[in-house]
Amino acid sequence: MKRRDFLRNSTAIMGTMAIFGTAIPQAVLAQETPVTGGTLIWGHSETTQNLDIHQTGTASSSRVLQNVHSSLVTVDADLNVIPDLAESFEVSTDGLTYTFKLRPGVTFHNGAAMTSADVKYSFERCKDPATGAVNFEVFNNVASIDTPDDLTVVITMSSINAPFLSRLAENGAGAIMPVESGPTQGTNPMGAGPFKFVRYEVGTVVELARFDDYWNGPAFLDGVLAREITEPTTRLTGLRTGELHMINDIPLDRVSELQGDASLQVKTWFPLNFDFINMNHTYPPFQDARVRVAFDMIIDKEALMQGALWGQGATSPSASFPTGAAFNKSLVQRPQDIEGAKALLAEAGHPEGSLNIVFKATTNYPYHIETAQILVEWFRMAGVNLTIEQLTWADWLSQCWVDKDYQMTMMNFFTLWESDFLYYSVWNSKGAYNYRAINDPIIDQLTEQARITVDNAARADVYKQVQQQIWDQSHDIILWFRNGTIGAQPSVKGLDSVVHPNGSNLNFHKVWLAA
Known part of the structure; x- marks a missing residue:
C-alpha cells in the first residue's frame, strides 16, 4: 500500500x-x-559514535557500551534504584551524604580489582568539564568524594539533589572504570x-x-x-x-x-523512545512563541503517527514516561487548525508565503524523513514553504547537535524515564542536551526546585508544571512514543x-x- x-x-x-x-x-x-x-x-x-561512555550522548553507542560497563547502581523492572557494583547504599536523613558499600571481588577487564579509588576517579572524571561528559550536571552538587577504605565510598553534597541516585542509574553516569583509563576509553x-x-x-x-x-x-x-x-x-x-x-x-x-x-x-x-520536532530558538522567527504554537497547530499528530510510524506507537503531548508519576495527564495535543495557524503567523508578522523553513532530517531514522515529507503539504496549506535537507547521522550530530546549525529538525530520545535527566538535560538552559538553545527562566527555576524537593509526590507535581510550560510555549512539538x-x-x-x-x-x- x-x-x-x-x-x-x-x-x-x-x-x-x-x-x-x-x-x-x-x-x-x-x-x-x-x-x-x-x-x-x-x-x-x-x-x-563515541566509545567513551562518559562522552557519548547517543543511544546507539549506549546500547553497545552498556554491555561493557557496569554501574554503581541500576534499576529494577519498576524503575526502582537498586545496587549493582555497590552491594548496598545509604542516604543520610538530611539528604546530603551517600554511603556506598562496594561488592568485593569485582574485576575489570584489565584484571584489576575494583576499589573505591576507581569510583572516585570515575565520578570526578565525569564531573570535570575538561572531560566533556554529557552527564556532568549529575555531579554539580557533589562537594567531596571520600574513600575511607577500599570498599567504601562516601559522597557529600553541597546541597540536596533528590534525583542523584536515579541519575547514577542511567546513561552511564554511574559507570565505573579503572583509575587513569579515561584517555583510552574512546578507543578501547x-x-x-x-x-x-x-x-x-x-x-x-x-x-x-x-x-x-x-x-x-x-x-x-x-x-x-x-x-x-x-x-x-x-x-x-x-x-x-x-x-x-x-x-x-x-x-x-x-x-x-x-x-x-x-x-x-x-x-x-x-515505549522505546519519544519523538519531538525541534525549532532552533536562536533563529529569529522561533524566538516568538506565537510562531512555535502556530507550527504545533499545523500538525495532525495522530495522522502523522499513523503515516510515519504505521501506527507503531501512541501520540503524547508530554515526554514523561506514560506510566510515571510525573506524567501530566491534563495535557492534550493541540488539534490541527490550519486556519488558526495562518492567523497566528500573520499576527506574528509572517503572512502567507513569507516564511521559508529548512527542515534537517537524518536518514538514520527513515521515519524522520517520512515525517518531514508528510509535513511539507500541511505547512504549504498554512502558507509556509518547508523544504527538507536529508543528513547522515554523523552530519546531523555535527550540524544540529554540536554546531546548532539548523532551523527546524526532529529527534528522538531514549532512556529518559528519570524526570531530572529528562527535563534538566533537555530543557534547562544549562542542560547538556539543550541543542535548541531554549532559555526559559520558568523552566530553569522549576527544574532547580525539583532537585531540592525530597518528597516524591511534590517533586512529580513540579515536573508537571514543567510539562505545562513546555506545552504553553511550544518550545518543542512533542509527537509520540514509539x-x-x-x-x-x-x-x-x-x-x-x-x-x-x-x-x-x-x-x-x-x-x-x-x-
Whole structure:
C-alpha cells in the first residue's frame, strides 16, 4: 500500500497503551537448559559514535557500551534504584551524604580489582568539564568524594539533589572504570561489564567477547558482533536469510508481517523512545512563541503517527514516561487548525508565503524523513514553504547537535524515564542536551526546585508544571512514543532478558544460542 493511500484510508485511533510481548514459534516455548558458546550476530539499526561512555550522548553507542560497563547502581523492572557494583547504599536523613558499600571481588577487564579509588576517579572524571561528559550536571552538587577504605565510598553534597541516585542509574553516569583509563576509553572502552571490547570498525561492526570474570557470572555467549546496518530493508533481509541472529528496529511497515511469520521471533514493547520536532530558538522567527504554537497547530499528530510510524506507537503531548508519576495527564495535543495557524503567523508578522523553513532530517531514522515529507503539504496549506535537507547521522550530530546549525529538525530520545535527566538535560538552559538553545527562566527555576524537593509526590507535581510550560510555549512539538521491536531467529534464547527496564538499552548477559 502506498503511504498516501495509507493516510487516506487510515481511520484507526490508537490511544495510550502498554505493549510488552513476544510472538514466539511454538517449538521455542519448551523450557531448555542454556548452553555456552556461539557469537550472536546483531543487526544494529544505528551507527556507534563515541566509545567513551562518559562522552557519548547517543543511544546507539549506549546500547553497545552498556554491555561493557557496569554501574554503581541500576534499576529494577519498576524503575526502582537498586545496587549493582555497590552491594548496598545509604542516604543520610538530611539528604546530603551517600554511603556506598562496594561488592568485593569485582574485576575489570584489565584484571584489576575494583576499589573505591576507581569510583572516585570515575565520578570526578565525569564531573570535570575538561572531560566533556554529557552527564556532568549529575555531579554539580557533589562537594567531596571520600574513600575511607577500599570498599567504601562516601559522597557529600553541597546541597540536596533528590534525583542523584536515579541519575547514577542511567546513561552511564554511574559507570565505573579503572583509575587513569579515561584517555583510552574512546578507543578501547574498559569496564566491569559482562562483555569486553575487542574491536571497532567505524560504521561497520563492534565486536565484544565474553568476560569470564564478570562479577555476576559469565555470559553464555562467546561474544556479540554488532553489525551496523542502518538501512531497514537490508537489516530485515539479513534476518530472513539467517545472516543475522537478531535485529532491533524492525521496519515499521513490516512489523505486522513478521508477527505472522511462525519462523521468526518478534518482540514488541512500549515505549522505546519519544519523538519531538525541534525549532532552533536562536533563529529569529522561533524566538516568538506565537510562531512555535502556530507550527504545533499545523500538525495532525495522530495522522502523522499513523503515516510515519504505521501506527507503531501512541501520540503524547508530554515526554514523561506514560506510566510515571510525573506524567501530566491534563495535557492534550493541540488539534490541527490550519486556519488558526495562518492567523497566528500573520499576527506574528509572517503572512502567507513569507516564511521559508529548512527542515534537517537524518536518514538514520527513515521515519524522520517520512515525517518531514508528510509535513511539507500541511505547512504549504498554512502558507509556509518547508523544504527538507536529508543528513547522515554523523552530519546531523555535527550540524544540529554540536554546531546548532539548523532551523527546524526532529529527534528522538531514549532512556529518559528519570524526570531530572529528562527535563534538566533537555530543557534547562544549562542542560547538556539543550541543542535548541531554549532559555526559559520558568523552566530553569522549576527544574532547580525539583532537585531540592525530597518528597516524591511534590517533586512529580513540579515536573508537571514543567510539562505545562513546555506545552504553553511550544518550545518543542512533542509527537509520540514509539514502540520498540526486535526480530530474532528461533535459535536465540533468553530474548525476554534483553530489553533494559528503561526500554532502550539492550543487555546480552543472559542470552544464548541453541546448538
